Amino acid sequence: MVKQWLCLLLVAASPVWALTELKVSLDKNPLLLGETAVLELVADDQVATQPDFSVLENDFIVQGPSLGQQMQIINGKASRTTSWRLLLRAKQSGTFIIPSFEIEGVSSSSIEVEVVEGTTQPQSAEDSQLFLQSSLDSTQLYVQQLAYLEVKIFFQGDLQRGSLSEPKVEGLSIEQLGKDKEGSELVNGERYRTFTRRYRLIPERSGTFVLPGSTLSGEMLDRDSGRYDYFAQTKAVSARANDLTIEVAAKPDNFPGDWLIADLVSLNEEWSPATDQLTQGEPVTRTITITALDVAEHQLPDLILDVPDGVKLYKEQPQAKQAERNGTLVSQKVFSMAVVANKAGELILPEVKLPWWNKKTKSIQYATLPEKRVSVKVNPELAQQATTPVVVPATQVSGTAAADTDPWQWNHTSSVLSLLWLSSVALLLWFRPTKTAPPKVTIQPSGVAKANPKKLQNACHSNDAPAARQWLMQWAEQQFGRSPASLSELANWCNDQAFTEQLQLLNQQLYQKEQQNWQGKTLWSCWSKLSMEKAAAPSALPELYPNQ
Template identity: 30%
Template sequence: MIIKNMFNNYRYSSLCWQHWSKGLFLGWLLAFSSPSFAAQAIATVSKNIVGVNEVFQLTINVDDNVNTNALDLSNLDVHFNYGTPSVSSGTSFVNGVVTRQTEWKIAVAAKEIGEFTIPSFRIGASQTDPITMTVMKSTNKSASTPSKPEIKIDAESNKNQLYVGESFRYTVRIRIGEQMSQAALQAPSGDGLNVKQVGEDRQVETVLNGRRYLIITRDYQITANKDGDILLRGAKFTGNLIKGNRGFGSTLQIPFEQQADDLSLSVLAKPADYKGLWLPTEALELDQQWQPDVNEMKVGEPISRTITLRIKNAEQSTLPNLNLQYPDSVRVYDENPVYGSDNEFTSMTIKQVIIPRQAGEITLPALSINWWNTEASKQETSKIDGLVLNVQPGDPSTQAFLPPQALQSDNAAPEKNTVQTEIIRDSGWWPWLSLCLAILWLTTLILLLFEKYKRKQQPRNITSGQAKQPLSPVDGMIQALEQDQPIQLQSYYQQWLKHSPNHPLHDELHKAIQNVMQREYSKDKSQKKEASKMDALLIMQKLNKNTFENVNDKSSALAPITPQ
């Protein structure tokens, strides 16, 4: 009987365990199987009474794992600004219950006053309920961002009345106390005005009433191209304000723009009785320097003249050409003008090298510039004096060889460089020929340097009781060429020409020295100065060789028996 009861109890326990196991398995199966009902979506806001541009948080929850890109916020564009959503999703298992959730947090701000509705959002098969928002001018319930951003733009100019062709300075200052992105400053504009930025922006940080600000300053140069009353529209500052409160999962970018005040300009026409090139400005300075500052010199000796013109609030393109008419008794070599700016002045500096060609009294011209003083409203003239030179005859050995360059007159138009472009499909044999010539040139240069080194190593046959012998004309030309002294080169050349007027290499040497002098004083920087010096050096080496052979022939005791 006892055994029978034990058997019945074991059978009952087995049946209970089987039923409990089946229930647990079905529970797990239902928990991890796809739900047969739609997920629930809920939208909430941190507050529903806000001020204009006051940031609040919109939160959307879905009790399921869904695609994070399933939320479309484009319905908010009409009445609200919003930032990039912050998305989170996850799955949790607590006490045998599986919970899935996807959440979006968005920073939102209303654009204008009124009562607006945040529309419903559809996420898969779920849909949120709409939310009504009351937007006021300001709200006392919130100490969040004020409706007026801490940004201010100011502009100032040094004048509002000017003459046509005159320029003035326009300065813009922006004080920024907000976080911003994509900030930009649009230049001022106006009909008949040429606007150009001057220099780089200047930035400085400062603290005002406990708040940190960034101050940006930019200068413009504005030139009037026509007379009359002109409205100058102020510079405009644009960008996006970055907003967001603590705890928000995203930031909001609110478009912002602010424009400086407009300025009315009165542009006066050029006076009818004005004479000369029209140069309206508040100040004009004209200076010069002579080097050396002397009144007496010899033929062939150079003198340099440096002229500096400074005009206040002027564009570089409006600076005049300083053309001077020099007499034919001198040669003039002009360097390219050098432009610069100092404070509110634009400057132009030109340098001229003047070399007298003949003896006598030579008058170098003065220079005068007419300009209109816009402060005094009258015509003025700035002038620099010329120079009277008493030129003495120079030793033919010291007269510099001058390249035949004609001095352009004041009315001569500058020569226009015509550049033609040719497309070469097949280079042919020219690259190989150029390579061979380059190798030959390098070989010649190495040989010349080697000969020069050998010549320096040879002992000089000078006794201790004798004075140092002067250089021969040929050696003097070689030394002057190596030391880059064109005046000395011409001097030794004149000495050699005096003693060897009918030398067979006369024409070849004359042409080589002429090329050296032209490269020395030429304006064209692309000419190969070293190549011309190398050609002249080769000819001088030939002269030294011929001179040495002639001396040996004359000093020989017996003439050769067999005629050469």
């Protein structure tokens, strides 16, 4: 009985916690555009439910929340709290409402925030613990010219955590290169720790672009809040890098071929086996490699090779790759092919020439492979097959005996046999039951899937340029027996002006990416017309293996 009374007394004496209040606060109001404010929501109890903060993302760039729970006992009275802290940066100027939040039926008040435009004074290196710098190796670019964007964070003290916004502008392709690098620098006599992040930037069209500076939002250790670092609290910090203005010029009108701008471009080739003498009918492997500096792998064009008479090329799918070397992006594209010479004698492989634009000298240059002369020796096995006489069976009459035989007897016998054969054929045709003609079977080249025109129609109507190119390459391989090196080579094969113009526009969309929206319906119409002409006249398309 005594124990029961003691339990009742302990229960009555224990505090009863329940959520009764939600408080919300903002450390800055009004707020400058580009400035970061701290929003804090505090509940007077420990709760497991988190409010929905996604409504803030309509008007603000939100980082967080960070959750904190605390229990205090003051003069024998205990209290518990749960808090959420978020960093907010307004997307534009104006007046916005931070709505009320609700937990377990308890709501906070709403806050009206005014965001005004203004230029925040640049933080000086002497009295700033944190600042950012953006730089570009060149702000005067051509379309498709690769440039290097660098964002560097300078800070003193202990940066506990941080989030750096990614640069993003429509019409500029920006992609991070490698990992962040940590270091230190002296700025006006002060030592700063640094984090550097590099990007490759490629303008997709000509014009003027303003690249907003990246923003860092994070927390730093506040040494003034505690005597020892263990007890010190963190404080919210933010900084914004400088904006960059970029002028992008269009491709020069006098540039021939597919547009390629780089710091350096080279061509080299390898033969396996390495020899200057080929054997008729035996394949050798020729590998040509394009190497370019300050070019992304997808920017490297295809090679168009002139093929002399008496030679066949069997090409493999080109392989492209890229890597960063000492701060420079190096890209390569490898073309491997089997070369088969069908004629003996001297063979001249024409010069290979690739035009490119030197971004330093602002002039056209050419990467070349010189003309190559090789000798093709006669293959004894092929020659023996061509000159091997027909072996006469032993049961046949010798040439002398045949000359002595009466020719009338042979003609009479052959005439009788021919009449009997014709009679049997006529009887078979007369008594053959009538059947529906079997469908025409089209024999596809080995290893080539049938190209369904419906896929091209869907790609053209949805303006999907990569899918349209992939289908055309498959169709060309099915039609001509081999895949063309590029859309330009396919245009030469088809020899149709309207179709050629559409292929050039498709090629421009894939590689040059100038300021225009590719519309594929015209390409579909031209291909359909070309296909119908081919069905009506088989000579509408060239023979297999053109230029060979």
